[in-house]
Amino acid sequence: MKTLKILTVVAIVALVGILASGVLNFGSTAMDENEIESAINDSNVTDQAPVRKGYDIGDKATDFNLKNVDGKMVSLKDYSDAQGFIIIFTCNHCPYSVAYEDRIIALDKEFKDQGYPVIAINPNNPEAYPEDSYDNMKIRAQNKGFTFPYLFDAGQKIYPQYGATKTPHVFLLKKEGANNVVKYIGAIDDNHKDAKAIKNDYLRDAVNNLINGKEIETTKTVAIGCSIKS
Structure with a gap:
C-alpha cells in the first residue's frame, strides 16, 4: 500500500x-x-x-541645369565636343574633398582636351553646413584655381538621381549617341591621404580605358568621404 x-x-x-x-x-x-x-x-x-538607389553601370544619366560659380547655368548638352564626363560630387568643408582638390584639378587638365572634362557638383545643404554655401563655393574655386565648373545642386535634386552618398563621389559617363551612359562609379583612387602612395588609380585607369577603347576592369568601388548633408 x-x-x-x-x-x-x-x-x-x-x-x-x-x-x-x-x-x-x-x-x-x-x-x-x-x-x-x-x-x-x-x-x-x-x-x-x-x-532611391541611383544609377548603376550601364544606366543613362539624365542631364541637369545647375548654376556654376561664375553665375552661368551649366548642362551636359553644352559640351558638344565632349566624349564623356567626369562627374564628381564634392564640397568645401569635407576633409576628404579638400584632400582630393589638387588631384581633381590634375584630372581635369589631363583629360579635358581628350574629351572627358571634370564637372564638380556640391550636393550639400548650406543650411546644415554654411561653409558649403554658394558664396563660399565661389571663394573656394577662386582660391584653389579650379579649372572646371563647380556647380551648386540647389534644392538637392540631382545627387539623389545619381545615388551619390559621399563627398567626393565619382560618376564617369560616356557619350553613346544622344545618351550619357554610366561607366564607372565610386572613389577617385585608393589613398586619400597620400597621392604618392596610390596603388589603384581607379578613375584615371577607367578614363584611359574609355579613351583607348578598352573595357574598364573595375567599374564600381566604394566611395570614401563625408556623408552628403541634407
Whole structure:
C-alpha cells in the first residue's frame, strides 16, 4: 500500500510537470508567432517604402541645369565636343574633398582636351553646413584655381538621381549617341591621404580605358568621404 501511494505521488508530480511544460511551451510558441507576424508586417512596410538607389553601370544619366560659380547655368548638352564626363560630387568643408582638390584639378587638365572634362557638383545643404554655401563655393574655386565648373545642386535634386552618398563621389559617363551612359562609379583612387602612395588609380585607369577603347576592369568601388548633408 505504501509503495502504491509513493507511485501515485510520483505519477501526479510527473503529470503536473508535463502540463506545466505544455503551458510554458504554448506560451513561448505564441510569443514566437507574434514576433514573426510583427517582423513580416515590418518587412511589408519597408518593402512598400520608396527607395532611391541611383544609377548603376550601364544606366543613362539624365542631364541637369545647375548654376556654376561664375553665375552661368551649366548642362551636359553644352559640351558638344565632349566624349564623356567626369562627374564628381564634392564640397568645401569635407576633409576628404579638400584632400582630393589638387588631384581633381590634375584630372581635369589631363583629360579635358581628350574629351572627358571634370564637372564638380556640391550636393550639400548650406543650411546644415554654411561653409558649403554658394558664396563660399565661389571663394573656394577662386582660391584653389579650379579649372572646371563647380556647380551648386540647389534644392538637392540631382545627387539623389545619381545615388551619390559621399563627398567626393565619382560618376564617369560616356557619350553613346544622344545618351550619357554610366561607366564607372565610386572613389577617385585608393589613398586619400597620400597621392604618392596610390596603388589603384581607379578613375584615371577607367578614363584611359574609355579613351583607348578598352573595357574598364573595375567599374564600381566604394566611395570614401563625408556623408552628403541634407
